[in-house]
Amino acid sequence: MVLSGGRRSRRSATPIRAVLLALFVASLGGSCQVQANPPSGPGTDPALLGPPLAWTEVVLPDRARPVTxxxxxxxxxxxxxAPVRPEPRLFRTAGGPLTEVPVEPHSPYAFVARWLSIAVHDGQVLALGGARGGAHANVRWTVWRGQLRSAPRLVEQPQPFGVFGGWGAGDLTGVAFAGNEPVIAGAWASDRAGNDVSLWRVAGDRWARQDSTGTPLGSSPDVLNGARFVTSTGDGLALAGSVTDLGGGAIVSVPALWTAPGADGPWTLVRLPASQRIAEAHAARCDDAGCLVVGADGDSLAAWEVRGPTVTRLDVPRLVLAEHASVPAPVVIGDRTYVALPGVLLEGTDGGWHRRPGPEGVPVAAAATSDGLYLVTTEPQDGSHLWTGRP
Structure with missing residues (x-):
């Protein structure tokens, strides 16, 4: 791992069930109203500010920029x-030096793909990339599979155009594992109305879309479903997004979580409570006990605990989100949960919630080891950066 000592922020495997319980208990203490960027600057509310983490940038080889x-x-x-072909790159670290995992593109768009989502399970890797092209500049999706153990590598699985593109195609959401089974989530034109939330499953080297119309993933003339995040729950899957209600004379976007015990379903839709007409679940961290979901309720950060059909709205500090912001999935280190926002790291423990200064830029991805936190941030004038910090 190459550590850049010159660039630092100018701001100064616990089971999820234990984390959810601690956060629920902490949330009973009352609501804290705090803006992400207080007018008087950092430090105006010392009760919500924890000690800063020592953020250090991790520089990738070959001038590569982190994506996810x-x-x-x-x-x-x-x-x-990377700025040279093949542009998509993959690296791994266990807290020490970076190791590059060879990637093997085959189709033309794979050589210039940008990663949308990567999932790892038991040493197996599933990745989804995309590059715009063609007469309409639509995204040309590429799917990759590989492994991290003996002879690590990631190889593209070229697919016929109609698998992810063509008439009826929507955007893809991401990848995950349901137990040992790799799955791709996205959207496809519904047989009833709008787009359905759709899943693709693999047989050999070919991916096939599963029909969602008429299931809880499917849309209808009164309800439009949309998922923007997919993750594993162990043997099953969870999708985070929103349900848009079109009836009743008003359009209301309701945060939603879909869960299934396996890749073949059955799917259950859980609507999450919100106070504003426009709200959405952005991401989730899950295991077989439940999910910790983050998103937006109007322009404010929101978090929910979901255990089966039971939903608890967590009383997190009020942090104002920018328009079109997307909150990365929470990460856990020991008994602490972290939610990354621009310039702010929200830390939840059984003692309550605390704000810590975060690195510069807008967080787009977060991950953690047993003793360290990793964040990818983006800045309009300076591209993306990978940061590591230790609580």
Whole structure:
């Protein structure tokens, strides 16, 4: 790992069930109203400010820039993009030096793909990349599979155009493992109305879309479903997003979580409570006991605990989100949960919630090892950066 000592922030495997319980208990203490960027600057509310982490930038080889992160059993996997072909790159670290994992593109768009999502399970890697092209500049999706153990590598699985593109195609959301089974989530035109939330499953080297119309993933003339995040729950899957209600004379976007015990379902939709007409779940951290979901309720950060059909709205500090902001999935180190926002790291323990200064830029991905936190941030004038910090 190459550590850059010159660039630092100018701001100064616990089971999820234990974390959810601690956060629920902490949330009973009352609501804290705190803006992400108080007018008087950092430090105006000392009760909500914890000690700063020592943030250090991790510089990737070959001038590659970080794009996304995934947690592996023995460390972190970093998806990057380089200025020379092949542009998609993959790195891994267990807290020490970076190791590059060879990538093998085959189709033309794979050589210039940018990672959307990477998932790791038991040494197996599933990745989804995309590059815009063609007459309409639509995203040309590429799917990759590989492994991190003996002879690590990541190889593209070229697919016919109609698998992810063509008439009826929507955007893809991400990848995950349901137990040992790799799954791709996205959207596809519904047979009833709008787009359905859709899943692709693999047989050999070919991916096939599963029909969602008429299931809880499917849309209808009164309800439009949309998922923006997918994650594993162990043997099953969870999708975070929103349900748009079109009836009743008003359009209301309701945060939503879909869960299933396996890749073949059955799916259950859980609506999450919100106070504003426009609200959405952005991401989640889950295991077989439940999920910790983060998102937006109007322009404010929101968090929910979901255990089966039971939903608890957590009383997190009021942090104002920028328009079109997306909150990365929470990460856990020991008994502490972290939610990353621009310039702010929200830390939850059984003693309550605390704000800590975060690194510069807008967080787009977060991951953690047993003793360290990794963040990918972006800045309009300075591109993306990978940071590591230790609580």
């Amino acid at each position: 992160l995934a947690t592996a059993q023995d460390g972190i996997v970093i998806g990057g993009v």
